[in-house]
Amino acid sequence: MLRNRRRLGAWLLAAVVLVVVLVLYDADRTGAGDPKAAPSATPSAALPGTAAPAPTTAAPSPSVTASPSAPPGTGEPSPTASATACTSPGACGYPDADSTGPRIALERHDTGNMSVKKDGTVIKGWDIRGSLDIYANDVTIIDSRITSTNWWGINLRPGYSGLKVLHTTITAVPGKGPDNGGVNYAVSNMGGSSIEVGWCDISVFGNALSMGQGDLHDNYVHDLVAFRNQGGEWQHIDAVISGGGNKGRLTVRHNTLLNSTPVDKGATAAVGLFADTGVVSSVVVEDNWLAGGAYALYGGGPGATGIQVTGNVFSTQYHPAGGAYGPVTAWNAGGAGNVWKNNRMSDGRPVEPTP
Secondary structure: OHHHHHHHHHHHHHHHHHHHHHHHHHHHHHOOOOHHHOOOOOOOOOOOOOOOOOOOOOOOOOOOOOOOOOOOOOOOOOOOOHHHOOOOOHHHOOOOOOOOOOOOOOEEEEEEEEEEOOOOOEEEOEEEEEEEEEOOOOOEEEOOEEEEOOOEEEEEOOOOOOOEEEOOEEEEOOOOOHHHHOOOEEEEEOOOOOOEEEOOEEEEOOEEEEOOOEEEEOOEEEEEOOOEOOOOOEOOEEEEEEOOOOOOOEEEEOOEEEEOOOHHHOEEEEEEEOOOOOOOEEEEEEOOEEEEOOEEEEEOOOOOEEEEEEOOEEOOOOOOOOOOOEEEEOOOOOOOOOEEEOOEEOOOOEOOOOO
16 A cells, blocks of 8 residues: 555656656747747847847837938938939929929010110010110019020129019020120129029020129029130130129029030039139038039139038039039138038038148
8 A cells, every 4th residue: 555655656756847847848949938039019120230129119110210321329321321312403402494484474575685774674574585784773684584695694784783683594596696606694793782693594605694793592504505706716614603803792502503515615614713803702602503514613712712612512413523623623721711511422422622
């Protein structure tokens, strides 16, 4: 009897040991005994090469995406990140044919080369075949179109001020007009004060916007046409040109300035600040799309002061470096008040002037 009880106890003990061994084996196989192996409440697949999110943190919002190339702690993409690249002016918020030119229906006016001599004149809704020579103050040309065969589209004469050219298309007829069809200036400021040119669509002219002082904003300058003067030389081609010696401020802000002309046919710049008639000073070139020319920007030369070049995009659409020879030249880094900041190529690379 005692022997049977001992035998039964041994079998019971063996059964208990067997159960414990099986439980431990199953726990080790499934990982149930390891808290790190517990499934996350919000499981997600980690991207190759990235760490999976910690199980104790909430899944990130799908509307917030950190750039993989952002410098630690900045939250901003690096200059080479694709997020900073621009494909075209319009796609990146710069003026194009859809955001410039007249907003209303136009009435044709065959004015020829017309002189405006009454202060406060407003020309609106005109489709002009000719040019405007302004001998008056506070003239406004708005929601119109000018097709010129003269030296200019609109010219403000010395001694007059207050000209505004807004929401207007200004173009010319290649091959027709003086100097072998070489019309030089879409808008020329020969006066001694600032003028405003805004939301205009400008093409063909050799030097589209020519002035030492003015407020040039939200314009689309494109398809400039190379031409030889009567001496047989290729004329210089610029989207914006200033000859220096100005007394007031020149502001060039949020324009699309394209110069697709080949260098061997006269291309100079998208913005040309030259000391032809005096020292270049007090110029703001801000938030523009610049493309083409020998250099996209001529910065004023050794004596230039008060030149602020900030937040511009130098496009690679004609040349890998913005201009045929580079994005910028003639920059006076040591000039009083000169500022160069936050300028980049359209593919995101930062642009710094060569010392």
